[in-house]
Amino acid sequence: MSTPTAAPTLEQLTTPVAWTDAQARIVGMNPAFPRWMGIGPRRLLGQPLAALEVEGEALARFLEQEEREVLRLHRIALGVPGEAPRYADGWVTRTADGWLLEAHPADAFPAPDPAQALPGALQAALKGLAHELRNPLAGLKGAAQLLARRAAARPDDSGERELLDLIGAEIDRLSQLVDQLMSPAPQRPHAPLNIHAVLERVLRLVEAEGGWSVRVQRDYDPSIPEFPGDADRLTQAVWNLVRNALEAGASTIILRTRVENGLHIREHLHPRALRVEIVDDGRGVPDELAEHLFLPLVSGRADGTGLGLALAHQVAREHRGSLTFRSRPGHTVFTLLLPQNDTEGAPPA
Structure with a gap:
């Protein structure tokens, strides 16, 4: 097998680097790469580069696109079956003979934990905001209950009652969020839930809010069973x-759902x-937001709060899962991975 002409200089780097042939199979690496992976080079040689990605398909999809020359990686998980994955930022670049992977191990510059990223001053501000929200929410709830009683007197208008039920449920959920901001409490015990019921509830919110020119498609796996979780938090x-x-x-x-077997999530293998x-x-x-997207106050919009994705990331952690993304203009995928082997019915420690 031939190696890229740049290989001799790459051998001296302390940064893990591997290179492939034109079929994107690994044909060489510097000593730092197998050392960082924690396995011998023989187990890596001949492997498809895309097969090293244990969470998602960003590498595979990139290598299939002939028009793209460079892929920027953000905290990608790389590994082989039976071994714990390694996390890194880095680049994949087209060469004359194939592809070059340069990995910057995440352990060398650990990213801030979004769960710990809210400073005390911001927490105090959020508590003040929560206090101000309590009275309007109470007024909204009272108005919704009054409208619901009036709708009950008109049994022929089931559509109106359905919308009022949705309003009431959302007011209750917002009230719980306010309570959590005011007085953080331990997570609720997890209970069996249907993920498709969660997704359908989100679709109803899209419809109820209105004003969006969007088509929402369902791509569900109907065989997915119930699993323990917090339906409100996942919603x-x-x-x-x-x-x-x-x-x-x-x-x-x-909105797509699938079940996968033998998947690494946050450095743990789940059946x-x-x-x-x-x-x-x-x-x-x-691009300038990609590395910090799940941190609070990071937003690409002038009027954005930068809290929505941070909260979604935290909810994934509460379920022992992960939230990742891959994005280019015209195609963005956020992937929520949730273990299905948690049978204790309780939130993680």
């Missing part, structure tokens, strides 16, 4: 992701996991 997370797509100018959004994908054809994630 909030998915709604934030869908709303993010709407505000990015998407004309089509796809069975649920994959929820929110796919949109909007403007995509700006």
Whole structure:
């Protein structure tokens, strides 16, 4: 097998680097690459480069696109079956003979944990905002209850009652969020839920809000069973992701569910996991925001709060899962991975 002409200089780098042939199979690497992966080079040679990605399909899809020369990676998980994955930022670049992968291990510059990223001053501000929201929410709830009693006297108008039920449920959910901001409490015990019921509830929110010129497509796996979780929190997370797509100018959004076996999530191997994908054809994630997208106060819009994606990321963590994304203009995919082997019915520690 031939190696790229640049290989001799790459051998001296401390940065993990591997290169492939034209078929994107690994034909060489510098000593730092197998050392970082924690396995011998023989297990890597001849492997398809895309097969090293254990969460998502960003590499595989990129390598299939002949017109693209460079792929920027953000905290990608790389590994081989039976071994713990390694996380890195980096680049994949086309060469004369194939592809070059340059990995910058995440351990060398750990990203801030979004769960710990809210400073005390911001927490105090959020508590003040929550206090101001309590009275309007109480007024909205009272008005909704009054309208519901009037609708009950008109049994022929089931559509109106359905919308009022949705309003009441959303007011209750917002009230719970306000309570959590005012007095953070332990997570509620998880209870069996149907992920498609969560997604359908989000679709009803899109319809009820109105004002969006968007087509939402369902791509569900109907065989997915119930699993323990917090339906309200997952609704909030998915709604934030869908709303993010709407505000990015998407004309089509796809909600997709699949089950995968033997998947690594956050450095743990799970026998069975649920994959929820929110796919949109909007403007995509700006490059300057990609590395910090899940941190609070990071937003691509002047009027954005930068809290929606941070909250969605936190909800994924509460379910022992992960939230990742890949994006280019016209095609963005947020992937929520949720383990399905949690049978204790309780939130993670």
